[in-house]
Amino acid sequence: MIAVRKTVVENVAHDQESETVVVSVRPARGQRQLCGICKKRCPRYDGGAGRRRWRSLDCGVHKVFLEAEAPRVTCRDHGVVVAAVLWARHDAGHTFAFDDTVAWLAVKTSKTAVTQLMRIAWRSVGAIVARVSADGLAAVDRFANVRRIGIDEISYKRNSHYLTVVVDHDTRRLIWASVGRDMAAVHSFFDALGEERCTQITHISSDSADWIERVVKRRCPEAIHCADPFHVVSWAQLALDEVRSESLRRARALARRGRGQRSRGPALELWRSRHALWKNPENLTEHQAARLAWIAKTDPRLHRAYLLKEGLRYVFAAGGEEGKEALERWLSWAKRCRIPSFVKVARQVETRRSQIEATLDHGLSNALIESTNTKIRLLTRIAFGFKNADALIGLAMLALGGFCPSLPHAV
Numbered sequence: 177m178i179a180v181r182k183t184v185v186e187n188v189a190h191d192q193e194s195e196t197v198v199v200s201v202r203p204a205r206g207q208r209q210l211c212g213i214c215k216k217r218c219p220r221y222d223g224g225a226g227r228r229r230w231r232s233l234d235c236g237v238h239k240v241f242l243e244a245e246a247p248r249v250t251c252r253d254h255g256v257v258v259a260a261v262l263w264a265r266h267d268a269g270h271t272f273a274f275d276d277t278v279a280w281l282a283v284k285t286s287k288t289a290v291t292q293l294m295r296i297a298w299r300s301v302g303a304i305v306a307r308v309s310a311d312g313l314a315a316v317d318r319f320a321n322v323r324r325i326g327i328d329e330i331s332y333k334r335n336s337h338y339l340t341v342v343v344d345h346d347t348r349r350l351i352w353a354s355v356g357r358d359m360a361a362v363h364s365f366f367d368a369l370g371e372e373r374c375t376q377i378t379h380i381s382s383d384s385a386d387w388i389e390r391v392v393k394r395r396c397p398e399a400i401h402c403a404d405p406f407h408v409v410s411w412a413q414l415a416l417d418e419v420r421s422e423s424l425r426r427a428r429a430l431a432r433r434g435r436g437q438r439s440r441g442p443a444l445e446l447w448r449s450r451h452a453l454w455k456n457p458e459n460l461t462e463h464q465a466a467r468l469a470w471i472a473k474t475d476p477r478l479h480r481a482y483l484l485k486e487g488l489r490y491v492f493a494a495g496g497e498e499g500k501e502a503l504e505r506w507l508s509w510a511k512r513c514r515i516p517s518f519v520k521v522a523r524q525v526e527t528r529r530s531q532i533e534a535t536l537d538h539g540l541s542n543a544l545i546e547s548t549n550t551k552i553r554l555l556t557r558i559a560f561g562f563k564n565a566d567a568l569i570g571l572a573m574l575a576l577g578g579f580c581p582s583l584p585h586a587v
């Protein structure tokens with residue numbers, strides 16, 4: 177019932193008043209006096225802080241605790257440490273079964289669901305997620321067959337902090353994340369990867385950030401550097417936003433000069449059109465499609481900007497030779513479109529053309545990077561309230577790196 181192995185149950189005490197069950201246990205023979213860190217057998221040092229409790233999974237509505245001695249041992253490598261126990265991670269106040277259930281829930285359900293169901297604070301969830309993830313990462317070789325990767329930066333905590341993340345294009349998984357967005361962060365990824373495996377990397381996609389590019393050139397000189405479609409399209413999206421703001425300013429100035437609802441109408445419509453302009457056409461609601469049709473009729477310049485944005489998106493959606501032809505057409509159109517913000521994007525695209533064509537040739541998926549980006553952004557919002565970035569990274573690795581533990585009963 178308490179999901180432990182090689183453990184002797186000495187006593188079970190039930191307290192009706194506090195609605196708790198305390199199970200007194202001790203490690204079976206041969207499992208005592210092991211170093212909490214390396215699990216090697218060591219001489220006993222002292223009794224430590226006496227008996228300790230570990231929270232286990234609830235039994236019905238009652239909280240269950242395991243209680244045992246927590247002696248200290250002297251390890252040759254780690255000095256004086258608390259001896260290992262088989263039912264919990266080193267330095268943890270919860271059992272394996274409890275930890276894994278919390279981590280599973282943190283990935284699959286909402287913040288409220290985890291904290292209320294498990295009756296723990298959100299900060300504790302963060303600590304659990306960080307240690308379950310660290311355990312999972314230590315157990316497998318996540319860099320084993322990495323060939324094609326994407327490097328990106330993600331902001332969190334109201335955009336004042338950054339993570340550098342690496343995804344594997346082939347397994348479609350997040351394989352690495354770290355705090356910061358600088359050359360040191362990228363270097364530490366390649367350090368973790370190891371020199372030999374750096375030579376096995378064939379393709380690297382990233383945005384045009386100089387700090388990524390410089391490190392990539394040094395650490396993987398042979399790899400083909402591809403442009404990250406998500407970022408290229410986002411240039412066009414920003415340019416479109418600029419054009420929309422200009423239209424909005426003009427419409428408002430007109431409204432101030434005119435009088436009544438009729439003159440305010442255009443400004444209001446434009447103000448509401450943001451989502452219609454941002455969304456992919458296939459996802460538009462009927463209402464948004466109507467708004468777009470209205471823009472086409474009343475504001476041809478803004479509509480042209482919208483089509484330019486969609487055109488660039490199509491380049492990556494098509495990919496391959498078709499994508500390259502579309503890119504050619506798009507560039508000549510954008511360069512002479514007489515919308516300054518898009519002329520600027522055209523120049524940006526031109527300078528990155530070879531990398532964009534590499535992306536089209538090698539079919540690096542836009543959808544993967546875009547969805548990982550969106551998912552991590554969502555996680556950064558959920559992780560708000562965790563004590564440190566380790567918990568956020570842990571949650572990201574569990575959810576997007578394929579390290580989510582299975583439930584204790586699901587063998």
Ligand SMILES: [Zn+2]
Pocket residue numbers: 211212213214215216251252253254
């Ligand atoms: Zn040790």
